[in-house]
Amino acid sequence: MAGLEGTEQPRRHGSATAARWSPAVEDERALKALELFGNPTEAEVPLPSRPESAATARRLAQVVVLRQWGLSPKMTEDAVLLVSELVGNAVRHTGARVFGLRMRRRRGWIRIEVRDPSRGLPCLMPVQETDVSGRGLFLVDKLSDRWGVDLLPRGKTTWFEMRVADR
Template sequence: MTGPGGREQGWGSAVTAMERVPVREPARHSPFVDVVADPSTDEVWFPSRPGQAGAARRTVVSVLRRWNLPALCYAGELLVSELVGNAVRHAGARHFALRMARRRGWVRVEVRDPSRALPCLVPLVRELDERGRGLFLVHTLADRWGVDLLPDGKTTWFELRAPL
């Protein structure tokens, strides 16, 4: 993705190893459907409803299996669920987007929403806490994670090391 001033955001120079497809908003006339799409070739849009975390999980697992990375399925499934949960609960938008990319030794999963409000990592999560666990899990299980602010929202992402 290209940010202000023409600078690429997210993967920086590593993006040249993989083509990024321009962002497209979902068509107004076509309904969202709960099918497995391919977020490795284009953004996949989902309606902002709690049940869509399951669709996002299935999509991530499907792509990881296609890439022959079954060892990453559990972490990818759990972490994308947390990012989608944050987007659905806190972004206040009608939809969010999912994208995945792979480069040598890494897999990246991105969830984009139209809110520019930054997610908050709670520094100390206790056993009985009901809130604040999402980003704590992402912080603990992902090899890297972060947020890229965009002119029209943000992309929250995580990366997992992938076998070569």
């Protein structure tokens, strides 16, 4: 066809798109993220301050919370969502080049932390049904048992904690 060289051909619905995402593919990506970036339960994992790091942080949370800690799918889903919100805030609002991700578990609790070099405090804003942004801390406030910010000499750590049943 003349004039179409180099243009993207339309994709067929179905197999080409469906092959891109599946639980097995997502598990593989999560394990690859763990291999590439490190385990946030062992030490703080530095991640580049780019929007795609939210996906990496979600994958790390998925593999840690679900596989290593063996928590329920619902708790994993909530933790993954909240990690994404904290990472999104660090990427959008801090001007950092890198931020740190850390996940801890102690008797009855999990704690997930995002450290960045900004001392600007996050602000919990009232949320309306029609709002298209600004819901991040609202979700953290609603889905976690507690959350907060620890100011550091150079930056801050924003964290949330969730109660878990110990086996």
